Amino acid sequence: MDVKILGNRIANARKAQNMSQAQLAGLLFISPQAVGKWERGESIPDFMTINQLADIFAVGLDYFSDGTQEERGRELPKLTDYNGEGSLAGMTSDLEPATGTERPLLTDFSGSALAGTDFVGVHAPRRKFLGSDLRNADFSNADLNGSTFKGSDLSGAHFKETDLRGCKFSANNLTNASFDKTILTDTEFYASELTKSNFTDASLINVKITSIDLRKTVFENCSFNGTTFKSCDMSGINLDGQTFIDVMFDRVALTGASFQGATFRNVSFRSSSVLTNRYYKTLQTIRFDGAMMDKLTFASLKGLGVDLSLVKTL
Known part of the structure; x- marks a missing residue:
């Protein structure tokens, strides 16, 4: 154009x-x-x-x-109260239908300036946070299932015991964000900054984590079930004592990673390319001391020359 x-x-x-x-x-x-x-x-x-x-x-x-100027079947929303700080207060698009005498609820918080906002305990499924300033916002105990976060600043945000089922996080800044006992089922994280983010006592079920540098992300006492790590850098990460069931590490850098005392069931490690000497050497830097594995996971790693002398089979 x-x-x-x-x-x-x-x-x-x-x-x-x-x-x-x-x-x-x-x-x-x-x-x-x-x-x-x-x-x-x-x-x-x-x-x-x-x-x-x-x-x-x-x-x-x-x-x-293209050559048309048609919107998707709706008028452009009008800003009834712009607060001068990047907030779209009063946006009338994407409203849930009112029931009874209730007023319609705002579902689209895109472009809003909401740094430090208290969202504790709110029931807010299927919301949109696109290009929003959400630094240090507190979403603890909130229900945000099905919501979309894209291109937003979520650094320092709190998601303690938050329902993030089916949420999509794409190209966000999640530095220093906390996910303590967060509900993470069918949640997706893509191309986001997770440096110094902390996942504690969280269950990651059918979660997809794609194209993210996880070297400085902290996972403590977590369980991973059906989780896929794809094209991530997890070099040097500490995942000791945690549980991995039906997990795939797809083209993931794991040089120097530690899984000591972890439990593995049906876990696969897929190379970024053909099985080169470099890939073998990378796997051989991973620490599995004291881990417990099902026989198939054990056999696949042993066949790649990984030292499993201190691993027990389930």
Whole structure:
């Protein structure tokens, strides 16, 4: 698409919301000058930002990419109360239908400035948090099942005993986030920052963790059932004493990882490529001392030359 046309699309959608360039910039955590350059056709936003714009304006990606200007069967939401700090207070899109005399509930918190917000104990399934500032937000004991977190700052957020079943976390900053006794079933983590995040006493059931550096992520007293780690860096990670059932490590870097005293049932380790000498050497750096394994897991690792002399079979 011509950059001038793209700029006009952004400007038209912004003006339809009675939103200033500064307000839009606040939602995207960028400078107003950057928005001005887009609208003048002097530069273009990256793909992730275009996704955020689509969510903020409640339009399909085709609004920015083809010759039509039709939204997905709905009008652009109006901002009834912009607080000047990146919050979309009063957004009228994606509301759950009211029952009785109850007012409709806000389901889309995209682009909101909610740092430090108390969400303790809320019942809020299927919410959207796209491009939101949620630093140090407290979601303890909340029901967030089926919610989507994408491109948001969740550093320092608390998810103690939170229901995150079916939630999707994509391209988020989860540095120093805490997952203490969190309900993690069918949850997905993709391309997110999990440095110094802590998973304690959590059961990860059918969880997918993809394209994430987990070297500085802490797992303590967790159980993994049906979990898939794919294209992750887990070098040097300590997973001692934890339980792994029907788990797959798919193209995962595990150099120097420790599984001492862990329990394994039907666990597979898939190479990033063909079985090279380098892959054999990587597996041989993993510590399995005191672990317990089913016979098939034991045999697969032993066949790859892993030292299992201190491992017991189940």
